[in-house]
Amino acid sequence: MSQTVIEVSGLKKQYRSSVGRSLITALDGIDFAVREGELFGLLGPNGAGKTTAVKILLDLTRPTAGEARISGLPAGNPESRRRVGYLPEGHKIPSYLTARQALAIFGKMSGMDDVTIKRRSLELLEKLRIAQWIDVRVKKYSKGMTQRLGLAIALLHSPHVLLLDEPTDGVDPVGRREIRDILRAEAAANGTAVLLNSHLLSEIELTCDHVAVLRSGKVAAAGSIEELTRHATQYKLVPAAPVDDSLVAAFRESGAGVERVNGHMLLTVDDVPHLNALIDKLRASGGLLAELSPVRSTLEDVFVDLVRAVDPGAQPAVEGGPR
Amino acid sequence: MKVLMANIEDVMREAAARWTLVAYFFLSTIFIIIFASAINLDIVDGALAGAKLFGKQVEVSGSMSIEKLVMGFESGFSGVLYVLCTFLAIFATAHLVPRMQEKGTIDLYLSRPVSRVKLILSRYIAGLILAGSNVLYLIGSIWVIVAWKTHVLHPRFFLAGGVILFLIATLLAFAFLIGVVTSSTAVSIMATYGVFFFGVMLAGHARIEAALSKEWQAASIKFLYWIMPKTAELATAVVAYVGGPQMHNEFLKITPAPFISTGIFGFVCLILASWLFQRKEF
Numbered sequence: 001m002s003q004t005v006i007e008v009s010g011l012k013k014q015y016r017s018s019v020g021r022s023l024i025t026a027l028d029g030i031d032f033a034v035r036e037g038e039l040f041g042l043l044g045p046n047g048a049g050k051t052t053a054v055k056i057l058l059d060l061t062r063p064t065a066g067e068a069r070i071s072g073l074p075a076g077n078p079e080s081r082r083r084v085g086y087l088p089e090g091h092k093i094p095s096y097l098t099a100r101q102a103l104a105i106f107g108k109m110s111g112m113d114d115v116t117i118k119r120r121s122l123e124l125l126e127k128l129r130i131a132q133w134i135d136v137r138v139k140k141y142s143k144g145m146t147q148r149l150g151l152a153i154a155l156l157h158s159p160h161v162l163l164l165d166e167p168t169d170g171v172d173p174v175g176r177r178e179i180r181d182i183l184r185a186e187a188a189a190n191g192t193a194v195l196l197n198s199h200l201l202s203e204i205e206l207t208c209d210h211v212a213v214l215r216s217g218k219v220a221a222a223g224s225i226e227e228l229t230r231h232a233t234q235y236k237l238v239p240a241a242p243v244d245d246s247l248v249a250a251f252r253e254s255g256a257g258v259e260r261v262n263g264h265m266l267l268t269v270d271d272v273p274h275l276n277a278l279i280d281k282l283r284a285s286g287g288l289l290a291e292l293s294p295v296r297s298t299l300e301d302v303f304v305d306l307v308r309a310v311d312p313g314a315q316p317a318v319e320g321g322p323r
Numbered sequence: 324m325k326v327l328m329a330n331i332e333d334v335m336r337e338a339a340a341r342w343t344l345v346a347y348f349f350l351s352t353i354f355i356i357i358f359a360s361a362i363n364l365d366i367v368d369g370a371l372a373g374a375k376l377f378g379k380q381v382e383v384s385g386s387m388s389i390e391k392l393v394m395g396f397e398s399g400f401s402g403v404l405y406v407l408c409t410f411l412a413i414f415a416t417a418h419l420v421p422r423m424q425e426k427g428t429i430d431l432y433l434s435r436p437v438s439r440v441k442l443i444l445s446r447y448i449a450g451l452i453l454a455g456s457n458v459l460y461l462i463g464s465i466w467v468i469v470a471w472k473t474h475v476l477h478p479r480f481f482l483a484g485g486v487i488l489f490l491i492a493t494l495l496a497f498a499f500l501i502g503v504v505t506s507s508t509a510v511s512i513m514a515t516y517g518v519f520f521f522g523v524m525l526a527g528h529a530r531i532e533a534a535l536s537k538e539w540q541a542a543s544i545k546f547l548y549w550i551m552p553k554t555a556e557l558a559t560a561v562v563a564y565v566g567g568p569q570m571h572n573e574f575l576k577i578t579p580a581p582f583i584s585t586g587i588f589g590f591v592c593l594i595l596a597s598w599l600f601q602r603k604e605f
Contacts, residue, residue, distance in 0.1 A: 058434050061604040078438045086434035092427035094333070096340030101332075108329035109435040137340070153431070163434075 005193040006034035010066035026052040028217035036191040041204035044214030050197045085154035089165035095139035110157040124152040143170030165197045180207050205299040220306045228302050234295040238264040240288035327445045334449035347415050355464045393475040398566030401483035405561045412454035412491045417511040419450050420502030440597045454491045482564040493589030500596040526555030552588050553581035
C-alpha cells in the first residue's frame with residue numbers, strides 16, 4: 001500500500017486586500033491527499049486557490065486555519081522540503097547564471113555534494129535536451145528552455161514530491177510529451193508523488209491519475225480522471241445490424257433516452273439494471289450487440305460544468321490563483 | 324555550510340556577471356593608480372628631503388622623519404577610504420535582498436530545505452565577504468604602494484580596514500532590513516546613505532540640543548544620537564587608530580561607546596530583518 005506524502009486538511013487562507021482592506025478567502029477548508037507514485041492534478045479557474053495551496057505546502061505563505069503536511073512533516077518545517085522539487089509558474093532563474101551554475105547553487109542549497117550535482121546535472125540536461133546549453137547564461141535561453149532548466153532544478157535532488165506549476169508553459173508539443181514521459185517515469189520508477197497545477201486541461205488529462213477541481217476556494221470535485229469524466233447513466237450501444245424503430249420505441253417506453261448517432265445509439269438509462277433490461281430486449285428481438293461502452297466526457301467538459309454550476313457566465317479559462 | 328557556500332557563489336557570480344564586481348574593483352584600482360602616481364617622495368638617508376603631490380612641491384618641515392610622514396599620511400588617507408569603501412560597499416550589496424525577493428526568484432530559494440533565517444544570514448555574510456574583499460584590496464594596495472615608495476611598513480594602517488568593515492557590517496544590516504520591508508534596491512541604498520549622513524549630523528547633537536527650545540525635542544535628539552550608528556565618531560577613530568597616540572591627541576579620548584552603540588544598532592537591524600523575513604508571506 002503506497003503512503004500518503006502530501007496531506008492537506010481543512011486548509012483555509014484569507015487575505016486582506018491592499019485596497020479597502022476587505023477580507024478575501026482564497027481557500028475555504030480544502031482537503032486532498034496525494035500518495036507516493038501518484039500524479040495528481042489541481043484544477044480551477046482564476047483565483048480558485050490552486051497556487052495558494054501549493055505556496056502553503058512550501059511555507060511561502062501560511063494558512064489561516066487547517067494543516068498541510070509533506071512526508072508527515074508540517075509544511076512550516078524546512079526539513080519537509082528536503083525531498084521536494086518545485087517548479088513555480090513564471091519562475092525567474094537568476095539570468096546571470098549558466099545552467100551548470102544554477103544547478104550547482106540550488107543543488108548545494110538542497111544539501112547535495114558536488115559529485116552528485118555534477119552527475120545529476122548532466123543526466124537531467126541530457127534527458128531534457130538542453131545539455132549543449134549547459135555553459136550558456138540563462139538570459140540567452142528561450143522560454144521553453146528556461147522551463148526545461150526549471151524542471152531540471154526541481155528534479156536535481158531526486159525529490160520524493162514534485163510540485164509543478166504550469167510545467168509545460170512555453171514548451172513545444174514534442175517537449176510537452178517528453179516532460180510528461182519524464183514525470184510518469186519519475187512516478188513509476190521512484191514513487192515520486194507529483195502535484196500538477198496547469199490550465200492545460202488536456203495536459204492534466206494526459207498526465208494525471210487523480211484530480212481535484214477547486215472552485216471559489218473549495219474542492220468542487222475530486223477523484224480519478226475516469227470517475228470524473230464518466231457519465232454513469234449514458235452508454236454508447238453499437239448494434240451488429242441496424243435496429244428497427246419498434247425496438248427504439250420500446251426502449252423509450254421503458255423510460256430510456258435514445259439518440260441515434262452515425263449507426264450507433266446513445267442510451268440514457270436510470271441505472272445498470274435498466275441498461276441490462278434494454279440489452280435483453282435487443283437480444284430478444286434477435287439483435288446482436290457489437291459494442292457497449294460508457295460515455296465519457298472530456299475533463300474540459302467536466303471542468304466547464306463545475307465552473308458554470310456556480311457562475312453561469314464564468315469563462316472556462318483557468319490560470320494561476322491569487323498571488 | 325553548503326548553504327553559505329552556495330550563497331557566496333551566487334553573490335559573487337551575480338557581482339561578476341552584472342559588472343558590479345568589475346566596476347567595484349575598477350573604481351578602486353583607478354583610485355589606487357591616481358594615488359600611486361600622484362605621490363613622489365625624495366628620501367635621503369631615511370629622512371624626507373622633498374615631496375611632490377600631483378607634480379607640485381609640498382612644503383616639508385626639515386626635521387620630519389619619513390616614518391612620521393607615512394603615519395600622518397596613512398592616518399589622513401584612512402578617513403578618505405572610510406567614506407569611499409563604505410559607499411562602494413553599500414552600492415554593491417544593497418540589492419542582495421530585493422533581488423532575491425523578486426517574484427519567481429524567491430520561490431526557488433525558499434523551496435529548498437533551508438530555514439529563512441539561515442538563508443538571509445548566509446546572504447548577509449556573502450555580502451560582507453564581497454565588501455570585505457574590496458576593503459582589503461584598497462587598504463592592502465595602498466599599504467603596498469606606500470611601503471614600496473617609502474620602505475616604511477606601517478601595520479596600523481590595517482586597523483582602518485577593521486573599523487571600515489565594522490561600519491559596513493552595521494550599515495549592510497540596515498540595508499537588509501529596508502530590503503526585506505520594501506523589496507526595493509533604490510530605497511535600501513538611499514535609506515542607508517541617509518543613516519550614514521544622519522549619524523554624521525548627530526555627532527553635533529550637543530549643539531543641536533542647546534539650540535532647541537523644548538526639552539522633549541532635546542531629549543529626542545539625544546535619544547536618536549544614542550541609537551543611530553556613530554559614523555562621525557568612527558571616522559575619527561579610524562584616523563586616530565591609524566595615526567596612533569604620537570600622531571593624534573584624539574587617540575586617548577576614544578571610548579568603546581560609539582563602537583558598542585553602533586554594533587547594537589547593526590545587531591538589532593539584522594535580528595529585525597531576519598524576523599521580518601521569517602514572517603513574510605510571498
